[in-house]
Amino acid sequence: MSGRQWRQLGKGLAFVSPWLAGFCLFMALPIGMSLYYSLCDYSLLKGPLFVGLENYAELIWRRDPLGRVGDPVFYQSLWNTMRYAAMALPAGMLVSLGLALLLNAGIGGQSIYRTIIFLPSLVPVVASAMLWMWLFRADPKQGLINGVLEMLGVTGPSWLADKTWAMPSLALMSLWGVGHTVVIYLAGLQDVPRELYEAAEIDGAGLWRRLWHVTIPMISPVIFFNLVMGIIGTLQVFAVPYIMTGGGPERTTYFFTMYLYDNAFNYLKMGHASAMAWIQLVLILLLTGAAFWSSRRWVHYQGK
């Protein structure tokens, strides 16, 4: 490298050094440490003791005396998280895209509608948890949802207190916070060149065909972005079930991150918690990797 290049390198590194230092201290170091801790018996009270793959074995593949593979609570928390993702993710993507399309139709009143739809996504998570616990109360005298259902002659379920309904309740509630995604879609929709629609119209394409053959492909990068963010977000859901259900009833809403948290700070099994942190990391990499891999088939970037 020439002298000028060295100077540039020095200058560049000087400017990015805050992030670089932070990355080493608050990202690389903890991730590395949790890899080591995940191979240790570590209770925070005593120092870590190396035990090899013991934690992973207990969580994932060791058979217990009853012949069950791995830690049933671990698998249940993983299964619950996946179940939630399978409900909340597609529902959220569909609802937000649908709302964005409606808002983009240019029928007037857009800014009022948009504001009302966007506002709930700003509500701090603890406050929205409080509010929805109140709305989901089973007694129609208290819970607004069951109160309204009762007026319509329907007896509502007991939502969060019901084994079958607790998880769908949380997914339903997540739709209330979809406004953030709607705004992202709206911005994407407004970037679609008008000429494309005009051309499609001249070719005789109706509303649905234009949606399917023009709009969706043109905003596919935005859909992809929201999908990846959604995957990462749903895998780490914690506060809402922690506050609203505590994981119940009968652990039906006990999420992956809740078990990780409990292992670390309630059972003081830092080794187990660290192993779970690494499993979570690998899962995120695998799932986003799969999303990126599939994106080659359905995401269209405009040639730039």
Place this chain on the structure above:
Amino acid sequence: MATGSGKLDGRRLSVGQRLLAHLALAMVCVGFGLPFVWMLSTSLKTLDKTAEYPPRFVPSPVQWNNYAQVVHHPKMDFLAFARNTLIVAVLSVAGTTASSAVVAYGFARIRFRGRGALFALMLSTMMIPFPVTMVSLFAIFRFLGDHGMGQWLGTFKPLWVPAWFGSAFSIFLLRQFFMTIPEELSEAARIDGCSEVGIFLRIILPLSRPALAVVALFTFMWAWNDFLGPLVYIQDQSQYTLSLGLQTFQSMHGGAQWHLLMAASVMVVTPVVVLFFLAQRTFIQGIATTGIKG
């Protein structure tokens, strides 16, 4: 943002279709808005009026006193929680905005070897959620405390000190913005003998106020919202943030006192809503840029 020009896929809709779209949006808005109204309404009811069928939206009598009861609660010092939250939020906003701007300038305006790779690395850290690093960070902060490097656990430091090392999201957003500022401006200043730091401070920063506002706003929202961070690091109730305080308040009362709980929730939500109405454009444009350029 483009204003409505009567287009869905570029073609004017029939009157029937427009009505249908309005109807659908209006219904959605009722669904999205009612919970707010209900929260406000419950917060102004007396305890016995919180259990009523059919549901009543207009409280009578209007019980303003609920708010006073929350503020002067014997076991919960909500004013202290608000102050704590503000301390963490302000320090986080200052730290994130300042440090992210410096780093973003390096990524946007200085050509150096390995810049692309470093930037890609930074972007990839956005995928790593807090739970992955939470356990080890806790151990690190405990280690620092045990080895004479200041008390960390049980203080606000774990919540705001990392902010001073930039956040990947903010760096990304600011870098995108800096890239749109014409290079000629920097060149002209450089010919006039301005240093790199001078260019950053006197040319780039003043031109980037909208983007800096987005970063400040989002960081504030994030700090105001955060629950897991304070839950892990804060131990003493006198140091609770609003999120933590509200949750403790709820678990203390179990399934009762919903009028007070809603009053407390309204107080936590109100600043955010006010902020939104003061800075609506900043919010919407900030979110829009992150989505598109992602």
